Amino acid sequence: MLTFFISHVTLNIMFGEFNLIEKYFVGRQPSRKDVMLAAGDDCALVKVPEGMSLAISTDTLVAGTHFLKHANPAWVAHKALAANISDLAAMGATPAWVSLALTLPELDESWLAPFCDSFFKLADYFNIQLIGGDTTKGPLSLTLTVQGFVAHDKALRRDGAQVGDWIYVTGDLGDSRAGLDVILNTDLRDKPFAEDLEIAHYLATPRVLVGQALLGLASSAIDISDGLVADLKHILKRSDVGAHLELSDLPISSQLIQFLGGVDKAQQYALVSGEEYELCFTVPKQHKESIDSALAHCGCKVSCIGQIRPNGHFELSNKGKVVDWPVQGFDHFQQD
Amino acid sequence: MLTFFISHVTLNIMFGEFNLIEKYFVGRQPSRKDVMLAAGDDCALVKVPEGMSLAISTDTLVAGTHFLKHANPAWVAHKALAANISDLAAMGATPAWVSLALTLPELDESWLAPFCDSFFKLADYFNIQLIGGDTTKGPLSLTLTVQGFVAHDKALRRDGAQVGDWIYVTGDLGDSRAGLDVILNTDLRDKPFAEDLEIAHYLATPRVLVGQALLGLASSAIDISDGLVADLKHILKRSDVGAHLELSDLPISSQLIQFLGGVDKAQQYALVSGEEYELCFTVPKQHKESIDSALAHCGCKVSCIGQIRPNGHFELSNKGKVVDWPVQGFDHFQQD
Numbered sequence: 181m182l183t184f185f186i187s188h189v190t191l192n193i194m195f196g197e198f199n200l201i202e203k204y205f206v207g208r209q210p211s212r213k214d215v216m217l218a219a220g221d222d223c224a225l226v227k228v229p230e231g232m233s234l235a236i237s238t239d240t241l242v243a244g245t246h247f248l249k250h251a252n253p254a255w256v257a258h259k260a261l262a263a264n265i266s267d268l269a270a271m272g273a274t275p276a277w278v279s280l281a282l283t284l285p286e287l288d289e290s291w292l293a294p295f296c297d298s299f300f301k302l303a304d305y306f307n308i309q310l311i312g313g314d315t316t317k318g319p320l321s322l323t324l325t326v327q328g329f330v331a332h333d334k335a336l337r338r339d340g341a342q343v344g345d346w347i348y349v350t351g352d353l354g355d356s357r358a359g360l361d362v363i364l365n366t367d368l369r370d371k372p373f374a375e376d377l378e379i380a381h382y383l384a385t386p387r388v389l390v391g392q393a394l395l396g397l398a399s400s401a402i403d404i405s406d407g408l409v410a411d412l413k414h415i416l417k418r419s420d421v422g423a424h425l426e427l428s429d430l431p432i433s434s435q436l437i438q439f440l441g442g443v444d445k446a447q448q449y450a451l452v453s454g455e456e457y458e459l460c461f462t463v464p465k466q467h468k469e470s471i472d473s474a475l476a477h478c479g480c481k482v483s484c485i486g487q488i489r490p491n492g493h494f495e496l497s498n499k500g501k502v503v504d505w506p507v508q509g510f511d512h513f514q515q516d
Numbered sequence: 517m518l519t520f521f522i523s524h525v526t527l528n529i530m531f532g533e534f535n536l537i538e539k540y541f542v543g544r545q546p547s548r549k550d551v552m553l554a555a556g557d558d559c560a561l562v563k564v565p566e567g568m569s570l571a572i573s574t575d576t577l578v579a580g581t582h583f584l585k586h587a588n589p590a591w592v593a594h595k596a597l598a599a600n601i602s603d604l605a606a607m608g609a610t611p612a613w614v615s616l617a618l619t620l621p622e623l624d625e626s627w628l629a630p631f632c633d634s635f636f637k638l639a640d641y642f643n644i645q646l647i648g649g650d651t652t653k654g655p656l657s658l659t660l661t662v663q664g665f666v667a668h669d670k671a672l673r674r675d676g677a678q679v680g681d682w683i684y685v686t687g688d689l690g691d692s693r694a695g696l697d698v699i700l701n702t703d704l705r706d707k708p709f710a711e712d713l714e715i716a717h718y719l720a721t722p723r724v725l726v727g728q729a730l731l732g733l734a735s736s737a738i739d740i741s742d743g744l745v746a747d748l749k750h751i752l753k754r755s756d757v758g759a760h761l762e763l764s765d766l767p768i769s770s771q772l773i774q775f776l777g778g779v780d781k782a783q784q785y786a787l788v789s790g791e792e793y794e795l796c797f798t799v800p801k802q803h804k805e806s807i808d809s810a811l812a813h814c815g816c817k818v819s820c821i822g823q824i825r826p827n828g829h830f831e832l833s834n835k836g837k838v839v840d841w842p843v844q845g846f847d848h849f850q851q852d
Binding site: 217221222227228237239245270273277279323332338339 | 556557558561563566573602603609649650653661671674675737739754
């Protein structure tokens with residue numbers, strides 16, 4: 181009864197009267213100037229710069245659904261925070277603050293220490309301050325809410341794509357799915373580059389610089405969390421348009437081709453691989469020439485993979501020839 | 517494998533390609549003028565009024581820890597959102613937006629429908645718009661992040677109490693704990709007012725108006741989530757002060773006294789009952805006369821229950837006589 185009743189207090193006792201929470205979470209970062217109050221009160225208090233809108237995104241990762249219970253906690257922390265930051269990147273926003281709600285089945289310092297080290301390493305890289313959250317007892321899961329700034333009315337949205345706009349993606353596609361294959365099937369560990377692909381699955385780099393550089397250039401953007409086709413579909417639906425994709429232009433790593441043993445399979449992976457956290461964006465014709473120079477400082481490959489078409493059209497081609505692959509997400513799109 | 521891999525897509529399919537999410541969550545509220553984008557993109561986009569700070573709080577409720585798995589979903593929704601709003605109330609902030617991360621073991625419309633009805637009813641009452649969140653598959657839990665505004669440097673904090681300040685609480689204390697007794701022990705359902713106390717446990721009213729009215733008057737404030745003594749202890753620790761509480765001044769409902777069969781027991785409940793979501797606040801002597809008129813429009817009882825003392829002192833009295841009850845939270849305080 182007591183455990184149920186005073187769950188906060190119980191957990192605090194479990195955590196040694198806040199000492200361990202303080203040890204792992206408090207005072208780990210310098211305070212941003214726009215944070216007046218972080219941990220230790222009922223709310224965090226922060227200031228948003230004048231003229232800026234606030235972009236907010238929430239992601240939950242549940243053990244057994246989004247990661248294996250025994251996954252490396254450092255990688256879980258990176259994956260969770262990177263996925264959350266990636267949503268800001270897709271709006272062109274500059275990250276600022278994050279709240280972390282962490283539910284743990286028990287206090288395990290050998291889990292918490294590497295989790296926190298990895299979490300703060302990535303947060304520090306993007307100058308994101310942890311401003312609050314909650315720590316509760318229960319089945320392992322995390323919910324993050326990240327916030328950032330973007331100038332009023334400048335944010336990259338999903339609803340701005342126009343017929344004729346060019347479709348781009350950052351980075352390489354498909355590696356995350358292959359990495360997940362390795363995670364779930366240990367027999368695949370002997371295949372070429374299996375370990376690199378597993379790491380690629382967990383350790384994505386959110387494309388924050390690219391998103392910011394695209395403000396004023398791109399007509400729409402999304403981050404690839406469900407898969408290229410599935411996420412592009414969100415842009416198409418919100419913008420009332422269709423699309424054509426050229427398979428031979430999909431950016432694919434040589435590691436993926438060797439791991440899968442062929443280009444066709446790799447292209448299929450590139451179309452459906454989720455949790456890539458690359459950006460997919462559309463660029464009006466008049467800005468196409470500007471893209472390479474605008475993104476030159478971002479240290480990130482970008483590839484033009486297709487073009488926006490009128491609503492109702494969705495076409496895949498390979499070196500110009502139409503292909504009719506049963507791509508996941510494609511059928512859903514047709515039914516919409 | 518597929519379930520693990522494309523968890524978002526899988527859940528979307530489980531939820532009928534967003535239709536059910538849309539049915540229950542989208543378009544349920546009029547859009548606030550400061551919300552430019554809510555559901556349907558990578559982030560929500562909102563504007564904070566000039567001159568205002570943003571107050572942010574995150575709470576997680578896990579089935580089996582914070583509520584029973586088979587608890588009334590309407591009551592769970594109210595409890596979760598009320599607890600979260602209560603943190604804004606304790607800062608004197610005006611609620612604005614909420615994000616909801618909901619993890620469900622399965623799609624159960626008979627659970628989701630009353631949950632959402634109750635959630636939006638309370639949100640609408642406080643003019644709070646749901647701006648985003650996440651829906652995932654896993655053990656039942658909810659994480660809410662609520663945000664509100666408070667004028668720069670005006671927020672009620674925990675660190676402002678001074679020796680001599682008077683200590684107040686809103687409402688009645690102890691009912692929530694008694695209600696939990698009823699929830700966990702069905703034998704108690706025959707006791708007087710058992711049902712009223714169970715409802716009191718779930719259906720707290722966040723003291724938003726009181727918090728706002730205390731801006732410029734109170735020197736510190738906190739909401740009672742862990743229990744009066746445990747939460748007052750947070751104020752004392754942050755403010756480097758001690759306290760004296762007079763038991764006979766604790767606000768206790770006649771229902772609680774009848775349920776417990778005596779005043780002493782009711783006073784003990786009032787000291788430790790968690791999840792009350794009443795405010796505990798301190799008022800400098802020069803503002804004591806103003807409190808009643810300042811709070812007259814709030815429709816909420818307030819009681820003066822003690823006074824701030826120098827650091828290191830913590831005393832309970834009953835009609836002026838010192839009592840030495842082993843109050844939970846008190847010993848922790850002594851050890852700090």
